[in-house]
Amino acid sequence: MLFRRRHGRWSCPARVLSRPGKSIAFNYQDSPLKLINNGHTIQVNVAPGSSISVNGHEYPLAQFHFHSPSEHTVEAKSFPLEAHFVHKDKDGNLAVVGVLFREGAENAALAPIWANMPTELGKEKAVEGVTASAKALLPSKPEYYRYSGSLTTPPCSEGVTWLLMTEPLEVSRAQVETFHSLMGGDTHRPLQPVNARLPMK
DSSP: OOOOOOOOTTOSOOEEOSOOBOOOEEEOOOEEEEEEEOSSOEEEEOOTTOEEEETTEEEEEEEEEEESSOSOEETTBOOSEEEEEEEEOTTSOEEEEEEEEEEOSOOTTTHHHHTTOOOSBTOOEEEEEEEEOSGGGSOSOOOEEEEEEEOSSTTOOEEEEEEEESSOEEEOHHHHHHHHHHHTSOOOOOOOOOTTOOOBO
């Protein structure tokens, strides 16, 4: 699936080349599983109470969703899956944590989400008795690449702080194929020009 190209200066995703930055403080709690198929991705809506802290600034977690193949490349390498954890502070500023997945073993943390992905567009699906663990979808190493960019799904808003984790998790080929089958193909946005916005430590 391709999105119409936006012409802002800080479009995202980008090729990532720089050295990683310092750690993020994660405060993620399990949340009742609520999903929506918005036609661009499968989105998990998160209950209040989860957040990250970056340089002492708190960003509450609003939702997370997936793209396949990955929307970022690291040293020209792409990955079969990428998760985006979307955070919004009290002033409306956005910070998105990206987690890459390489092909390997089945990912148990994805299993309850994959088993309940809705086919109906635009309607939230609440799964009784099942929780989503955002924390279980984080790598053990806290290092990340940081840069200023935009959202990768419509409306592709700019002014987003991107925090791309350096350590990939594993996902099975079958899980990737299941996601592709439901979404009808690729769900990534093409790489965008860097426009001199170098990733930061």
